[in-house]
Amino acid sequence: MEKAADDVSNIHNRFSLTLVNPSSHYFSLVVSLGVSAIISLATLLGYFGTSLEETWHIVIAVMTVLFLTQLLDTRFTKKKEYSKSLHSSLFANMLWAATVLLGLLASVVLSKEPSLFLVTFGMFLFASFRIGIYTTTLGVSIKKAWAICFVQPLAMFLVLTPQDQWIPMLSDPLALGYGVSFMIIASVWSILTDRAGRPGMESTHKTIQAYLASQKNDHTEAEEIMEQRSSETKVATSQIRLSAQNGEKEFRMVLPEIHPGPYHPVGGSNIPYLIYKNLSSSAMVMHSISDHALNLPSKNEVENYLKNLENSKIKEEGLQCTEPVTVQINKARVIGLLFGKNPLLFLSLSPHGMEDIPNYMKNEIEQYAKNRNYSKPLIVDCHNAMGEEISNEDGEDMLKAAKSCLDTLITKDSFPIEFGYANSDNMDVWTEDLGMGGLGIVCLKINEKKYFLGWADANNMENGVREKIIDLFARKDMQLLEICTSDTHYAPVKARNRNGYYQLGLITSAEKLASWFLDIANNAESNTTTAKFEILENETKVKVMGQGIYEDYSKALDNSLKITKVFLIGGVGFFITSLFL
Secondary structure (H helix, E strand, C coil): CHHHHHHHHHHHHHHHHHHHCCCCHHHHHHHHHHHHHHHHHHHHHHHCCCCHHHHHHHHHHHHHHHHHHHHHHHCCCCCCCHHHHHHHHHHHHHHHHHHHHHHHHHHHHCCCCCCCHHHHHHHHHHHHHHHHHHHHHCCCCHHHHHHHHHHHHHHHHHHHCCHHHHHHHHCCHHHHHHHHHHHHHHHHHHHHHHCCCCCCCCCHHHHHHHHHHHCCCCCHHHHHHHHHHCEEEEEEEEEEEEEECCCCCEEEEEEECCECECCCCCCECCHHHHHHHHCCCCEEECCCCCCHHHECCCHHHHHHHHHHHHHCEEEEEECEEECCEEEEECCEEEEEEEECCEEEEEEECCCCCCCCCCHHHHHHHHHHHHHCCCCCCEEEECCCCCCCCCCHHHHHHHHHHHHHHHHHHHHCCEEEEEEEEEECCCCCCCCCCCCCCCEEEEEEEECCEEEEEEEECCCCECCCHHHHHHHHHHHCCCEEEEEEECCCCCCCCCCCCCCCCCCECCCCCHHHHHHHHHHHHHHHHHCCEEEEEEEEEEEEEEEECCCHHHHHHHHHHHHHHHHHHHHHHHHHHHHHHHCCC
C-alpha cells in the first residue's frame, strides 16, 4: 500500500512536467511568430548588418514560412496533432533565438565580429530539439523525424539568409560538425529514454504518447496498455440500503473496494458518479480503504463491474440503529453508528489531512471488530482534507479511536430509524472543483434527534472547509456529523496545477458550499420517513491495475529523467564552447 502511494505520487510529479506546455496552441503560434521575428531581426541587423528598412519584408516572409510549414508539419505526425507540433516549434524557435542572441552578446564581451556559424548552428539546434519532441510525444520514428524536423528551420533559414550565403553557411565544417553532433545527441537521447523502462515497460515513449492522447479524451491507447498489464481479481462492494417501509423511496451508502482512477478520463476515473447514476441518483459512493492498485483500467471493466453490482445479496436487515458515537484522539476522529451487528465507521484527520488510509489499518480494525463479535465493519475513508501519507503517530491514534468507537457502540441502545435524502441534481451547483455527482445529504432521525451526513463527488477537500461548513450548520442548530468525498478522478476542467485537479473548496468558497448543503439538508429533513436497513454485499471478478504497473511506470520515468539530466548538462556544456569559436 505504501509503495503504491509512493509510486503513484512519483508518476504524478513526473507527468506534472507536461504543464510546462502552454495551455493554448494559439498562444504557441502567436509567440512562435514573435520569436521568429526576433530571430530575423537579430540575424539581419546583428550578423548581416542589413539596414532596418530592408529587414521588414524578410521578417514577414520568415513568419509566413513558419506559419505555412507548421501546417505541413502536422501532416506527417501520427495523429495530425496541430497543438503539440506548435508547442515544439515554440520551444525550438526560442532555442534558435537564444543561440543568435547569445552569439551577439559573446561577440560584444569578447570584442570580435559575430560569427555566422551561430546562425546556422541555431538552425540545427531547432531541428535537434524537434527530433526529441517528435519521437517522444508524437510517435514519429527517428528516420522520419530527421526529415520532418529539418523542413521548418531550413525553410526559415533559406528565406532569412541572402542567397549567396546559402552554400558557404550550410557547408561550414564547424556548423555541420556542431549541428550534426546535436542531432545525433538528440537521437541517442530519444532511443535511450524510450528503453528506460525495460524490461517492465517495452516503450516509455508509447506510454507518454498514450497519456498525452488521453488528455484530449482519446483514451483508447492508454486503456489498452493498462489493461494488458492488469490482472483479474475479486473485489467486494458493501452497501447500506435504507428503504421507506411503504417502498416508495430508498437510499444507499456504497463502499466499493475498487479505487477511483487512474486519472481522467481513463478507466474507472469517474466510477463514483457511474455507480451513483446506476443507483438512480439516490446514493452516496464513499471512498473505502483502497489504493490505486485497485483501479479499473478500462471502460470495459467499468461496465463489467456496474453490471455485476446488480447481483448484491442481502446479508442482514433490521429496523433500528444506534445514535452516532464520536471519538477524537489528538488529530484522529472516528464517528460510528451501529446497524444491527454492522458498525459503520467514518475515519478522518480533518482539518489536518492525509493521503489514502493504508490497508493495514483496515485489516486491524476488521480483526478487532471480529473479536468483538461484530459482523464485517463498513469503514469509510472520509477523504476530506489534503495531506501526505499518514504518519505512524496519527495512524496509531486513528486505530485507537476506531477501537474505542467499536467498544462504545456495543454499549449503545438501538432505536427505530427515519431517513430523508436529497441531492443537488436539480440545483445549479456546477463548479470546477466538483464532479458530476454533485452534492448529497442524508438526514437520519434516531431517538427523536436529527443527524446529517454530507457527501460530495469531489477529489478531496481543501483543509478546513469541512469545519467551516459544520460550524455554519451548528449556527442553524443542525448537527452535521461529517462531510465525505468520493475521491473521484473526474475533472470537469483540466487543472493546470501540480495536483492535476481542484479539491473541493479550492475554487468554491466554504460559505457557498455551506449554502448549497443547507438547502439540500432542508430538503432531506422535510421528507424523512420510517425506514428499514439492509446490508448488501457483492463480489465481482474484474481486472485491476495492481501494483507492478505503477512500479514499472515510476522506474521508467525516473530513469528517463536521469538520462535527460545527463544529456542536458553535457549538451549545455557543449553549446557553451560554440560561443567562443
